[in-house]
Amino acid sequence: MPTQDNSRFRCAFVLFEGFDAQDVVGPYEILHRLPGAEIALVAGSPGPIRNEHGSLTLAAEHSFASMPTPDLVLVPGGSGELRARDDQALLTWLRAAQSRDAWVVSVCTGALVLGAAGLLRGRSAATHWLALGELAQFGATPSHERYHFDGKLVTCAGVSAGIDMALALAARIASPAVAQAIQLGIEYDPQPPFQTGSPARSPEALVRSVRAHSRFA
Amino acid sequence: MPTQDNSRFRCAFVLFEGFDAQDVVGPYEILHRLPGAEIALVAGSPGPIRNEHGSLTLAAEHSFASMPTPDLVLVPGGSGELRARDDQALLTWLRAAQSRDAWVVSVCTGALVLGAAGLLRGRSAATHWLALGELAQFGATPSHERYHFDGKLVTCAGVSAGIDMALALAARIASPAVAQAIQLGIEYDPQPPFQTGSPARSPEALVRSVRAHSRFA
Numbered sequence: 284m285p286t287q288d289n290s291r292f293r294c295a296f297v298l299f300e301g302f303d304a305q306d307v308v309g310p311y312e313i314l315h316r317l318p319g320a321e322i323a324l325v326a327g328s329p330g331p332i333r334n335e336h337g338s339l340t341l342a343a344e345h346s347f348a349s350m351p352t353p354d355l356v357l358v359p360g361g362s363g364e365l366r367a368r369d370d371q372a373l374l375t376w377l378r379a380a381q382s383r384d385a386w387v388v389s390v391c392t393g394a395l396v397l398g399a400a401g402l403l404r405g406r407s408a409a410t411h412w413l414a415l416g417e418l419a420q421f422g423a424t425p426s427h428e429r430y431h432f433d434g435k436l437v438t439c440a441g442v443s444a445g446i447d448m449a450l451a452l453a454a455r456i457a458s459p460a461v462a463q464a465i466q467l468g469i470e471y472d473p474q475p476p477f478q479t480g481s482p483a484r485s486p487e488a489l490v491r492s493v494r495a496h497s498r499f500a
Numbered sequence: 501m502p503t504q505d506n507s508r509f510r511c512a513f514v515l516f517e518g519f520d521a522q523d524v525v526g527p528y529e530i531l532h533r534l535p536g537a538e539i540a541l542v543a544g545s546p547g548p549i550r551n552e553h554g555s556l557t558l559a560a561e562h563s564f565a566s567m568p569t570p571d572l573v574l575v576p577g578g579s580g581e582l583r584a585r586d587d588q589a590l591l592t593w594l595r596a597a598q599s600r601d602a603w604v605v606s607v608c609t610g611a612l613v614l615g616a617a618g619l620l621r622g623r624s625a626a627t628h629w630l631a632l633g634e635l636a637q638f639g640a641t642p643s644h645e646r647y648h649f650d651g652k653l654v655t656c657a658g659v660s661a662g663i664d665m666a667l668a669l670a671a672r673i674a675s676p677a678v679a680q681a682i683q684l685g686i687e688y689d690p691q692p693p694f695q696t697g698s699p700a701r702s703p704e705a706l707v708r709s710v711r712a713h714s715r716f717a
Contacts, residue, residue, distance in 0.1 A: 303529075304528060308521045308556075309525075312520075315555065322555050324555075336539075338538070338541075342557035342559070344557070411687060440687050442687055443686050443687055446660065450692060450693050454693060462694060463706060466697055467696045467697065467698070469658060470629060470659055472646070472661075472692075473663070473664060474664050475663075476667050476668045477667065477671075479680040479681075479684045480687060480688040480689025481689040485684050490684065493684045
């Protein structure tokens, strides 16, 4: 039986056709800086995987089978999550992660994939503001927080929220001091030019327009 | 002579071995949502390119030669920028972009590649806080802003600053309304768990420690 190196913190980030690139790369940028962390990009089978927009290709270097027991799994959102919800190999692998008490993490509409795997039943979860209404079908209570820790089940709001969530995760997994050093390293001192990052702080007409152009219209 | 479709806004994002993934994907996530935008990932030759950390591979689908006249070029940072500063094909292509009055954009230490191409002489530029001292050798005045517009030369602070800069760019290239819709779409309502995103707001010991572990020590 192979021995396991406990000084390593093994993360598996899921890719599927139509993933959102920022959902993957935001947390990647932070968690790969954790002491001992190793991040593998995984998919049904190794190879190039296209993002939602179609003009960016990330390489999956592992399959679910070749990465059976990571310490943390992360599921991104993106329009491809709709098909990912039916990917039985992925859902089984996610259920196994939760059973082993691994960290199970989603960004944006990745939460809906966790829901499809049955991992949100009786739990509370965050997701993209446009998708909060989808959570009930999975037996989950919507959280309107930027990120939400429910034990080792960690979900967050849309796309860019993965950065805030990953820093909070880094603080829990390593220490606040490590997370603070990472934040300074990536110079995360956000200065958005506008204040339209959430529906609560945006004009109603803008919210209506963004919703009308979305797949959750 | 081929005609050019003026309704398209053609962006070329540079990849080189050792690029920083967030530097590329943050602005990608925003600019690909601009009306008419097309983003191509370009490198010396097409193929898989590894990031600084080495566990993430993005595919370059174009060479500099196959993408001669984009409307915007973007150069990321990452430790690989040091070698990129000697890549004559890249530097020549960047100089041509500035001569054509294209938008010339960098994230983080990508500014040093622009410097090596001679594009910062007599200009002011932002870069990662650890690298501000490097700008003088290229004849540039350091800007301590989050992002800095000097005509169509646009530079920004470290890594995560690319998000703020890209939203400001979207407002100039399209309109503030378009940028605001994109910001709401990516739910960019940052809530960092700590306040250590800049050296000015961090304890001195943390700044010393992050500097000591950097390649700019």
